[in-house]
Amino acid sequence: MKIAKPVMVMMAIVIISWALLLASFYAMALTFKLMAGMHGLTIQIIRDLLGFLIFIIWAIVFYIMRQAAAKALSLY
Amino acid sequence: MYAIYIVYVFIASFLMVLLLSIISEKILLRKRMMVPDAHKIDKRMVPRPGGPALYFGIIIVMLIIIRNIAAIALVIAVTIAFVAGFLDDIYKFGGIEKPILTAASAAPFLIFSTYNPNPYVPFVGTVTIKILYPLLLIAGFSIYSNATNMLDVFNGLLTGSMIIATIPLSFYFYIRGEYQIFLLSIIFIAGLAGFLVRHAYPSKLFPGDSGTLFIGAFYFSLMVLGRAEIVGIIATLPLIFNGFFILTSIRGFKEHSNVPRPVTFNDDGKIQAVKGKHVPITLARLFSSNGAVTEKEIVYGVWIMFVVSAILSMFTTLVFFK
Numbered sequence: 008m009k010i011a012k013p014v015m016v017m018m019a020i021v022i023i024s025w026a027l028l029l030a031s032f033y034a035m036a037l038t039f040k041l042m043a044g045m046h047g048l049t050i051q052i053i054r055d056l057l058g059f060l061i062f063i064i065w066a067i068v069f070y071i072m073r074q075a076a077a078k079a080l081s082l083y
Numbered sequence: 084m085y086a087i088y089i090v091y092v093f094i095a096s097f098l099m100v101l102l103l104s105i106i107s108e109k110i111l112l113r114k115r116m117m118v119p120d121a122h123k124i125d126k127r128m129v130p131r132p133g134g135p136a137l138y139f140g141i142i143i144v145m146l147i148i149i150r151n152i153a154a155i156a157l158v159i160a161v162t163i164a165f166v167a168g169f170l171d172d173i174y175k176f177g178g179i180e181k182p183i184l185t186a187a188s189a190a191p192f193l194i195f196s197t198y199n200p201n202p203y204v205p206f207v208g209t210v211t212i213k214i215l216y217p218l219l220l221i222a223g224f225s226i227y228s229n230a231t232n233m234l235d236v237f238n239g240l241l242t243g244s245m246i247i248a249t250i251p252l253s254f255y256f257y258i259r260g261e262y263q264i265f266l267l268s269i270i271f272i273a274g275l276a277g278f279l280v281r282h283a284y285p286s287k288l289f290p291g292d293s294g295t296l297f298i299g300a301f302y303f304s305l306m307v308l309g310r311a312e313i314v315g316i317i318a319t320l321p322l323i324f325n326g327f328f329i330l331t332s333i334r335g336f337k338e339h340s341n342v343p344r345p346v347t348f349n350d351d352g353k354i355q356a357v358k359g360k361h362v363p364i365t366l367a368r369l370f371s372s373n374g375a376v377t378e379k380e381i382v383y384g385v386w387i388m389f390v391v392s393a394i395l396s397m398f399t400t401l402v403f404f405k
Contacts, residue, residue, distance in 0.1 A: 009374035036206035
C-alpha cells in the first residue's frame with residue numbers, strides 16, 4: 008500500500024501538533040498565574056498580546072510540521 | 084423525545100439538500116454549466132456550481148426551526164460567503180479578492196454583537212481577549228472559507244471531511260448544553276451528508292466556490308456562536324495544514340494559473356506527486372509522494388487524518404470542557 012506511509016506520517020503530524028498546541032496553552036496558563044491579581048488596561052493589552060504570541064508560536068509549529076512532512080516523504 | 088426531534092431535523096435537512104442537489108444537476112445540465120473532472124481518464128463533464136442547493140437546503144431548514152438573533156447573524160454571514168463564491172463561480176476572481184470578500188462575513192457578528200470574546204482555553208479556562216477577538220473573527224472567516232475552498236480538489240473530499248470535523252463540534256455543544264447550536268450543527272452535518280450523496284466518487288455535482296466558501300463560513304460561525312474555537316481548530320487541523328502548507332510554499336495568495344501543479348495525472352488514472360522546492364505542498368501531494376495512488380486512496384487518507392483530529396478534539400472536550 009503506497010498510501011500507508013503518508014497516512015502514518017500525517018497522522019503523527021496531527022498528533023504532535025495537538026500535543027504542542029496543548030503545551031502552548033499550558034505555558035499560557037502558567038503566565039496568567041504569574042499575572043494573577045494584576046488589573047488595568049496595560050494588563051488587558053498584555054493578555055491580548057499573549058494571545059497573539061500564541062498564534063505566532065502556532066505558525067512556527069505549523070511551519071516546522073510542514074518541513075518535517077516534506078522531509079519524511081521526500082518531496083524535494 | 085428530544086432524540087426523535089433531532090432525527091426528524093436530520094432527515095429534513097438531508098432530504099432537502101439531496102432533493103435540491105438533484106434539481107440543480109438537471110438545471111445545470113440543461114444550461115450546459117459544467118466543468119471537466121480533471122482526475123478522470125475520460126475527463127467527464129460535471130455540473131457546477133452545486134453551492135446553491137447546499138445553501139438553500141440548509142438555510143431553509145434552519146430558518147424553519149431556529150429564528151433568534153444568533154441564527155440571523157449566521158445566515159447573513161454565510162450568505163456573504165455564498166454570494167462571494169457564487170460571483171467567483173461566474174466571473175472568476177484573482178488570488179486576493181476572495182480572502183477580502185469572505186472576511187466581510189464577520190460584519191453581522193460584529194454589528195449584532197453575537198460573539199463572546201471569552202473563548203474557553205484548555206488549562207486556562209475562560210480567556211478575555213476583547214481587543215484581539217474582533218480581529219480574529221475577521222481573519223477567521225477568511226481563513227476558514229478559503230481553507231475549505233483549497234481542500235475541494237477530489238470527489239467528495241471536502242464534504243466528507245467537514246462532516247467528520249463537525250461531529251466533535253456537535254459533541255462539544257451537547258456536552259456543554261448548547262442545544263440550539265447543537266441543532267444548527269446537526270442541520271449542517273445532515274445537509275453535507277445529503278450533498279455528499281451526489282458529490283462522492285464519482286461526482287455527479289461539484290459544489291463550486293459558492294459551496295466551499297459557504298461550508299467554511301458556516302463551520303466558523305458554529306465555532307464562534309458555541310464558543311468552540313479551540314475544539315474546532317483541533318478538529319480541523321488537516322484543513323488548516325492544507326491551507327497553511329499551500330500558502331507558505333507558494334508564498335501568498337496567487338492565481339491558480341501562476342502556481343505549478345502539485346500532482347500529475349497518469350495515463351492509468353493514478354495521481355503522483357511532483358517533486359521540487361517551489362511546487363505547492365498540498366495534502367494531495369503529500370499523500371501521493373510514495374508513488375502513484377488513486378483518487379479514492381487520497382480521499383480515504385485525508386479522511387483518516389480528519390478522523391484522528393476528530394478523536395483528539397473529542398478527547399480534549401472530555402478532559403478540559405466537561
